[in-house]
Amino acid sequence: MSFKERVVAHYNQQIQDKIDVFRDMISALTEDSKNDAKGSAGDKHETALSMMHIEQEKLNYKLQEFLESKTIFSNIDFNRISDKVVVGSLVQANENYFLISIALSKISIDGKTVFGISPQSPLAIKMLGNCIGFNFEINGSNYQIKQIVS
Structure with a gap:
């Protein structure tokens, strides 16, 4: 594997790792909110659920950013050979x-x-x-x- 191929593979893996982390965090928050909903009532419960929902929205936004980055990165032609600097160089x-x-x-x-x-x-x-x-x-x-x- 060439140096450039290793660089591209490393970045591709880095993007995928971030996506996996955000998915895991969202999943954990979803699970926490389900468990919390079973045993609580009152204002504290509503506040906790609201905070979890806000955090989940932030994580979903970040996840979407990384999914878009992965799409853009995947669509770049890193094999293009040019004597001039181009996208993918x-x-x-x-x-x-x-x-x-x-x-x-x-x-x-x-x-x-x-x-x-x-x-x-x-x-x-x-x-x-x-x-x-x-x-x-x-x-x-x-x-x-x-x-x-x-």
């Missing part, structure tokens, strides 16, 4: 690597730091459409595209 700029896909957390694979960045991010905007050797500046830092990993 893994780009080495200076010492760091940037997967142009969706905003994702920093990871380390084979001792290399990788950031998942959105095509709308200022960094991606500077890189998109450019080739190896392209120099640019962002927030006072100078960057050079050293390679587009295939």
Whole structure:
């Protein structure tokens, strides 16, 4: 498996793990509210149920965000080979690597730091459409595209 394939697989798993965590949390809250409904009555009970419902709505919203992210990530062609930076490219700029896909957390694979960045991010905007050797500046830092990993 190539470095880029490992990066994509790692991010894909990271997204799926988040989805699983949110589903588990929602399921646990649902179970708690069912159990609480059996044995309680009064204002405290209503407040507790209301708080659980609010928390469940927040978790459902987060779950939906990650499901949408997974859909977007899954629809990106990471196998596209181009001499220019495109969505789906893994780009080495200076010492760091940037997967142009969706905003994702920093990871380390084979001792290399990788950031998942959105095509709308200022960094991606500077890189998109450019080739190896392209120099640019962002927030006072100078960057050079050293390679587009295939």
